[in-house]
Amino acid sequence: MADPFADAKVIFTLPWNSEVISAVAFIGNDKVAAANKRGDILIWNLPPAGGKTPDPVRRLVGHTGEINRLLVTPDGKTLISASNDRTVKYWDALSDAGTPGTIVLNDGTPLKGVVEKVDKLPALPPPVEAKVIVQKPIKELAGHKEWIQALAVSWNGKRLVSGDDQGAIIVWDLPAGKELLRWPCKNWVRSLAIAPEGKTVAASQHVPGRDKIVVPPSFHLWNLETGEMKVDLTKEVTGGMSAIAYSPDGKWLATGRGNIEVERPDSRVTLLDPSTGKKIRELTPGHSRGVTDIAFHPDGKHIFSAGRDQLVKVWQLADGKLVRDLGKFAERGYWITSIAISPDGRCLAAADDSTRQVVIYALTGR
Amino acid sequence: MNSNIPTGTCNSGHHLSRRSLMKGLLTTGGVVVANWGALTHSQTIAAEAKRSGKRCIMLYMAGGVSQIDTFDMKPGRPTAGEFRPVQTKVTGIQVCEYLPNIAKHVDKLGIVRSMRTRTPDHGPGGHYMHTGYHPGERFPHPEVGAMIAKYCENPESDLPSFVKIGSGSGVYGAGYLGPQFEPFVVSEDGKVPGFVNPSVSAEIQDRRGDLLNFMEQRFTEQRKGEPFAAHHTAELRTLRLMRARQVFNVTAEWEKAKDRYGDNKFGRGCFTALKLIEAGVSFVEVAHGNYDTHNDNFPWNKANFALMDPAWGSLMDDLTQRGLLQDTLVVWTSEFGRTPAINVRAGRDHFGRAWTVVLAGGGIKGGQHYGSTDRDGFEVAENPVNEADYCATLYKAMGINPRAKHYLGSRPIWATEEGAKPIQELLG
DSSP: OOOTTTTOEEEEEEEOBTBOEEEEEEETTTEEEEEETTSOEEEEEOOOTTSOOOOEEEEEOOOOSOEEEEEEOTTSOEEEEEETTSOEEEEESSOOOSEEEEEESOOSOOOOSOOTTOOSOOOOOSOOEEEEEEEOOSEEEOOOSSOEEEEEEOTTSSEEEEEETTSEEEEEETTTTEEEEEEEOSSOEEEEEEOTTSSEEEEEEOOSSSOTTTOOOEEEEEETTTOOEEEEOTTTSOSOEEEEEEOTTSSOEEEEEOOTTSOOTTEEEEEEOTTTOOEEEEEEEEETTOEEEEEEOTTSSEEEEEETBSOEEEEETTTOOEEEEESOOOSSSBOEEEEEEOTTSSEEEEEETTTTEEEEEESSOO | OOOOSOTTSSOGGGOOOHHHHHHHHHHTTOOOOTTOHHHHOOHHHHHHOOOOOOEEEEEEETTOOOSTTTTSOOTTSTTOOSOOEEEOSSTTOEEETTOHHHHTTGGGEEEEEEEOOSOOSHHHHHHHHHHSSOTTSOSOOOOHHHHHHHHHOOTTOOSOSEEEESSTTOOOOOGGGOGGGSOEEEOTTSOOOGGGSOSSOHHHHHHHHHHHHHHHHHHHHHOOSHHHHHHHHHHHHHHHHHHHGGGGOOHHHHHHHHHHHOSSHHHHHHHHHHHHHHHTOSEEEEEEOOOOOSSOHHHHHHHHHHHHHHHHHHHHHHHHHTTOGGGEEEEEEOSOEEOSSOOTTSOOOEEOSSEEEEEESTTBOOSEEEOEEOTTSSSEEEOOBOHHHHHHHHHHHTTOOTTOEEEETTEEEESSOTTOOOOGGGBO
């Protein structure tokens, strides 16, 4: 099979050296949003390939803790963020209205790798500022009492599901922002995905730690409408999952193994049958130190995975073959924390933690 | 004499009183029994000992615990990290939001925010913080637990005087104090090693003991010397441990306590420490791991604190309610702290220049912090405390002279190095 991504290349690097960039999302095909551990969200308008590297144009303020997830509603109108500040916030994804302001893009200090004896923060370089429109959230969901690390939206845009470190999973009426249902789990909820049929939510739970008696990772399929457990897949896919995704056609359920705090050499993406939960295949060779994120390509034939080895891997769904790696392999200390694919499938955004920048790839001839 | 020994589990030959055991030992060379100080206390050592009646529980956070994420928070600074401080009932003392149980006891805590220690490596750091001396010294310095066991043990107790629950904090030994003060190491959840569980019935055990006594008596009558005495006392030690093992078995009471302490190894370890202290053990160290957070510092520590806080808080509750806290020093410590700077993997690395330990009970004046760090936590701003000062403070709190002199052969050696200064402001 021909490699449709043979000509994939970096077209922009968007520097943002303030804090670890923790999440990225596309708004349409020509806007990208990124969030960091400080609680900031920036939005860039992407010019055609070959254009000048853009500065951010919008800054979304309101979160006071690390942002763990960013996603966009299927209609492309609303950006939704989940944070350690215990809130989910809605943002107008398209509006340019707001207050003029500035953002310093390099007021952080990236300390690469294991720095045993850092006793001072290095002096900061001269500030690099960008003029932005500062915007506030249009809605805030405050039902969680702990860090919200998992968030998923239904394919019809009617339901939102969020999960926190207290083990609470909450189903929301997405347009209304109203809580419909919640149920407790035993562990921290780390990743969620809603099936295209809209009635099932997959949830991965695990707590940092090596005491397996206390914190065995688990993976379940739940009934989105009742909160009842449908299938326990804990034995089918062992370990903690940092990412879960359903393919748009509903044929695949994918998990990315990456107990976030335990860097493992054999971290793999696993493809499951969504109806039975049975394992179909594991994609090998896996990332060297944990999967951080996964995303299905809109072509329905490929899945992308990001890892703690600074790579984005492109896999073929039909046979599990590794198509190619994007990026430069790094054994330790360099992560791609999050990825997103544009709705038209032509661009990939990757949050590169080691360089503190959002890397934009043209996948198929943008 | 401790009464926690079940009857009917050993024969008359094994029912040795401490006095008869001592007599026997002295006639066979006065050899000591490793980790069984109370049974083998030589007359010389016994004469030296000042029995304060005090006890000590050390909670050791293995791997290097973060000061900025616990008791020396820097809200609003670039080094602050993900956790929020909460104000306690003591003005001026904020602690991490994920330490609610220990925050309730802040009026009993002496928080030392100005530890400045000399090595940021695990092995040497652990040695330094356990002994007060640099590991490079080729001298067998005892760890704090051994020193406290020597001076504070109850000579009438049948229990070991120095117990480590889990070996995650390292075993540095009794050094020049001698093998009788070596730690008795049990598993992380406080369960004793399998060898102390008899493999045969009491009746068979009795018959075997009688036979062994008979054979050994004949044997040693003809061969005087330390090796034979050592063998004999080791056997006695094991037998007494087999009989005293029930003290370590907290299963029945644990069922009622586990919801408060947390049903995990550290929770059970803290509860076992309470029971051992209550039964007369002088020093118990409980290790809790996973603090070496070079990556994902905040989720790691959030999970760690969820285990550590209820266990430590419940231990403080129970010590207080049972009237034990005033004579029980509780130490929360580690081998070093962690960097104020957050690295590219969202972790904190090793850091000894400015970090925190916490003392409570045992006469410590609580509700205060000693020393401080600068606004980002990179340097001690006032009142630096080094490893020797820290150990001297523990000794002083326990009623031990920090400059107590001992001898290795003819060479004098002191409990803490010259210049070590106890923190008087924390001592009652």
